[in-house]
Amino acid sequence: MNASTRTTAARYRNITLVLAIFGLLAFALADIEISHHDPYTALQNILHGLIQPDLSHTEYLLSALANTISFALVGLSIAALMGLLLSHYHRHPMVAHFCAFIRSIHELFWALIFLQMFGLSAITGILAIAIPYSGIFGRVFNDILSRSTMAPKVVFAQSTSKLSAWLYGPLAQCWPVLLRYTRYRFECALRSATVLGFIGLPTLGYYLETAFSQGDYQQAGGLLLLSFGLIASIKWWLKTYLIPVYLIAALCYLPWQTPLQWQYLWRFVSQDIVPQPLRDGDFQLEQLSNWLLEIVSGQILPGIWATLLLSVAALLLTALLALSLWPLASRALVGHGQILGHALLIVLRTTPEFVITFILMLLLGPSMLPAILALALHNGGIIAYLLARTSEQIKLGSDQPSGINLWSYQLQPQLYPSFIAWLFYRFEVILRESAILGMLGVTTLGFYIDSAFEALHFDVALLLILATAAVNMAVNSGSLRLRRSLNIDKLELL
């Protein structure tokens, strides 16, 4: 009898096998039909729009651009400050759970809530970005700062105030890393701000949706290219010393005009979100439990099922894409061709999944397929980029094999733990995003939430949002536990 294999590689192989089985099952169960009668003509129209974009409507283009940047900048600045504060207390379980909760609700869901309270005002957009990003920053800043090697107690005088010691110690030491991470998040915030346009805020997404639904593909193409260019050019226009100037300009520019209607706000909090059976006064437990049961069986469970199916299918495709794309950007494997590979990965990375899903739905018709493709392209691109970058750090001797042997015996095995770690981390992101894609018509949780808002059933909407948050938090803690057990929970940050 053979001795059984007890290598770490075998463990990773088993994890991969489980992933593949679940992924294939998800593909088998998911609705991935192409229902559009003529996808080729639609594709032609869109490509034509991209090749001959129409950017002549300068007056609204500029204001859409300014609004997108302003929402992202103001929202993210507030989030960064809140994140610093939250990171300081993150070791308290209450604060850690609070951060996990606020970031488990997607910015679009926050926006839908604030829309009912503040209308289409600047506050809605700013809070929708600031709140979830505060939760993200709270955890990540804490991760970064807790790895600081400064020991202020040793090198500073004893009576140094805690705040000063923190400022000149861990904060000063980690400042470059914090800045780099915040910059990356600004890229995400620009995507979020764009997408907020789909629910009516005057950002690029608003005009993008309008142009597409009116069939004006040249205008749509122009807007799409503009949003790519905006994100791809960040490093040239976002200089650290210019941020205060931008911030003041953004605060002046944002549409504050919409007056606050206190009576709406009050009505929303005191009546609209109270579960319907509790509103009338004569409370009956049976009514409440029927109401709850109906929502759980009719919306929450089917919504969760669809969300999970979509996420797992997208995860498998993400994994395949990441594994096949990263060698294209690796110098050791393709030489100078890596520049092209990198360019491809940057395009994929800057793709806003929501917008791409929207476009693919126009092409392929409403099914899970557009969502799966969009999620996999974006997340696969990010993981491939990270793998390529990590592969540069692997030291290779002069007697190394080359080509396929180098890939299969040296690089891929050494990168596999990072690959699995990023994959599980991205699964959390994919899940959060899958719920949101429901707003475009896939029957994930977002679909039910959007419908509830449209029917003005705010009590139902809020319950569904809380259910979504609960699913996200459960999956996040499961994923973290799995990464810890594999000893791959310390991620290098993007």
Place this chain on the structure above:
Amino acid sequence: MTDAPLFTLVEQSIAFKAHQVLSNISLEIRRGETVAIIGVSGCGKSSLLKVLFEQQRQQSAFCPQRPMLVDSLSVYHNIYMGQLQQHHFVYNLINLMRPFAAPKAEIRQISQLLGLESKLFTSIDQLSGGQQQRTAIARALYQQQAIFLGDEPLSSVDPVQASALLTLIKSRHHTVVIALHNKQMALNEFDRIIALGNTGILFDGPAAQLNDELLEVIYQQPDAIINQ
């Protein structure tokens, strides 16, 4: 005034690393002494220094083995950290962005003494190991404490410079306790030497009494206890 010892250890055991322990350490250090702690690496010099530091935190400046500087900040800011407690947080915050004139003048003076003047507004990551170590010493000097505790603070500077720096340190502190590798320097520049072995003190006495034979024992047979 009766001169009570600044540091006192009575049959104390100090645990360090995973399993190693310095057991039954007894010593006193008085005001005015200059003490060198020597011994093979890993014998517990750093741990002993930390215990001493805890006893006199209020009036000691500590210069750690890894310099613990903030790489991205300038030499000026790293030295300034020695006197953070003198100022309000807001003052410190503004100083981080625009250095104030008063501390700038003081720190420029100290940097001259340490040969760092031309690097005052260069960030730490662009300095050599020796320059980094001198910045850490400058930060400790800027604290203006009575006692200086150093964990190999001179290991990356050349011998001539090391001797000058040590003179500078001694001139600004009435009591100096330093762990160091360089035994010649320990013999030449310190009044008293404490030699650590694997489990405890091998030798504690005036530098003059430590001859080559004893030194050989200290560095080669760390387990033999020599009773002074």
